[in-house]
Amino acid sequence: MLIFEPHIHMFSRITDDYERLALAGVRGVLEPAFWLGQNRTSVGTFVDYFETLIGWERHRAQQFGIHHFCTMGLNPREANDDRVNKDVLAILPRYCEKDSCVGVGEIGLDDQTKTEEKFMAEQLELAKRHDLPVLVHTPHRDKKKGFERCIAIVKEQNFPMQKLLLDHGNEETIKITRDLGCWSGFSIYPNTKMDPARMVAIVLEYGVERFVINSAADWGVSDPMMVPRTVVKLEQAGVPRSKIEQLVWKNPIGFFAQSGRISEQMLQQPARANLRETFDGNSVLRGQDPDRV
Amino acid sequence: MSRMHEQLATLLGPAAAGADAEFAKVLADRSHLPVVFPGLPRRLGRNHLGGGRTRVGDATIDLDAFRPCDLAAADLLIRCEASDDELFDLYQHGDIEERTMLLRALHVLPVGPITVRMFGEAQRTNMLVHVEAALCDGDLFARTVGQPGFEPDVANRVLLKLAFLDLPLARCLFAERHANPGLSTMLQDLATEREAAGRAVWRDTWRMIGLAPTAGSAARLVGGLEHGDDGVRAAAAEGLLALGRKDLFAFAEERLPREPRADIRAILQRCLA
Incomplete structure (x- = not known):
């Protein structure tokens, strides 16, 4: 079964992860711009990060036959940081127009401050101007209230619900979001957030309409194989294959296809993996023979 | 500039209206x-235009390798009179597609310091698509030789990139006019290095050294006539013909009855004519 992983921070992962993902059927990944574990001190570091997402990281994924897409945005944590927040907003328009950028994100709330709300609203406007869907990070602390506040801001901005993906949901938040017309994301983690068994229960109760699942794997304890692992659990629970395919392939592609820059057809074939080709003179080979990799 | 715009609009065909719309956005806010x-590739198309070689202003380009977005980019940059700094900024912060587009657009833009600078960038990268975009399917290289900063030695190193990446000389239009002994020395040194490593040698080496021989060229050309690779033998025969040394034509005569390829036999016969 082909899989599109709609939230994974490959910037923080190693090439073995790409290989394992490819072997598990992951044909495409979506990497949202995010917080790197500590705040950045100048806008230049965001420029470099954004250009890695459209450059080296795409190349790295391609070497394993995986199509790489991204969303661009100022994450909620650094939205609070006056050293960078305004300047990042100023440079985002050019990155929102890049070919592999299929949305604005991850934006949203974390500490649920007024500043976070201001920059979330501004980035919803940015998404409207570029006709892009939005990936919203919801708070891990006081999640239910955070969800409600995110939804309120979206409504205040008149942002279309069908272009909204509220991520990091759980059994409680689905009750808030299921009738809104927006999309719901569930991050499956080894310990925290959701786990495969709980995700199976949600699918059995609510189905898969406008749902996506992801690993949200990053630099912390997380597992990039969580989507394939959940697929196995769903199969074992008797969920029809067509439903699982909708959840892990058609839905995530369908949501980001609203950008007009990604389609199932584009992902029918693996990305062209040419191990002899380098990116700005750099390769993933580290001196190994491309014919033996 | 308006004549250039008309010419590009004609080549763009139905995409010309889209290019105008993009220009209007920039005109409204620089x-x-x-x-x-x-967004140009998405909006204006990235399939090759087709139609073979054509003249656009001073440039000769091969439309089989150019796309609507490449010509629209050129049109946009010319009409908004983009400065060298703006062009470099677009390259520096561009993704693979944007850089390709910018390098293709350079073929149509006036040759100047930015052309030289961008050749330097193309030379440093190992992205095949970028080297192709700068060097291949047009005469940009040939028109840039002699510009300040693009003296023969610099140009030699840029052209050597074709050999490194095994891109056919014929795609770099009129580059053979740049043949010189310094380049032949570089090419022969690279060939020796490759042979020592058991790697393939750029076939056009034999073609180029015949045009501007240096020490060792004659021997390499004669040896090339007996090479197992058809492409090398063809290039060696052409190189020998260009060299025009009658004392070496005996080798062509000796090869002729054993040469299985008709096209190569034809070149050898021209040597003997």
Whole structure:
């Protein structure tokens, strides 16, 4: 079964992860711009990060036959940081127009401050101007209230619900979001957030309409194989294959296809993996023979 | 400039209206140039135009390798009179597609310091698509030779990139006019290095050294006539013909009855004519 992983921070992962993902059927990944574990001190570091997402990281994924897409945005944590927040907003328009950028994100709330709300609203406007869907990070602390506040801001901005993906949901938040017309994301983690068994229960109760699942794997304890692992659990629970395919392939592609820059057809074939080709003179080979990799 | 615009619009055909719309956005707000530029392939098309070689202003380009977005980019940059700094900014912050587009657009833009600078960038990268975009399917290289900063030695190193990446000389239009002994020395040194490593040698080496021989060229050309690779033998025969040394034609005569390829036999016969 082909899989599109709609939230994974490959910037923080190693090439073995790409290989394992490819072997598990992951044909495409979506990497949202995010917080790197500590705040950045100048806008230049965001420029470099954004250009890695459209450059080296795409190349790295391609070497394993995986199509790489991204969303661009100022994450909620650094939205609070006056050293960078305004300047990042100023440079985002050019990155929102890049070919592999299929949305604005991850934006949203974390500490649920007024500043976070201001920059979330501004980035919803940015998404409207570029006709892009939005990936919203919801708070891990006081999640239910955070969800409600995110939804309120979206409504205040008149942002279309069908272009909204509220991520990091759980059994409680689905009750808030299921009738809104927006999309719901569930991050499956080894310990925290959701786990495969709980995700199976949600699918059995609510189905898969406008749902996506992801690993949200990053630099912390997380597992990039969580989507394939959940697929196995769903199969074992008797969920029809067509439903699982909708959840892990058609839905995530369908949501980001609203950008007009990604389609199932584009992902029918693996990305062209040419191990002899380098990116700005750099390769993933580290001196190994491309014919033996 | 308006004549150039008309010419590009004709080549763009139905995409010309789209190019006008993109230009209007930049005209309304100059800061939109880096925002508009990345969207050109999506909006105007990235399939090759087709139609073979054509003249656009001073340039000769091969439309089989150019796309609507490449010509629209050129049109946009010319009409908004983009400065060298703006062009370099677009390259520096561009993704693979944008850089390709910018390098293709350079073929149509006036040759100047930015052309030299961008050849330097193309030379440093190992992205095949970027080297192709700068060097291949047009005569940009040939028109840039002699510009300040693009003296023969610099140009030799840029052309050597074709050999490194095994891109056919014929795609770099009129580059053979740049043949010189310094380049032949570089090519022969690279060939020796490759042979020692058991790697393939750029076939056009034999073609180029015949045009501007240096020490060792004659021996390499004669040896090339007996090479197992058809492409090398063809290039060696052409190189020998260009060299025009009658004392070496005996080798062509000796090879002729054993040469299985008709096209190569024809070249050898021209040597003997």
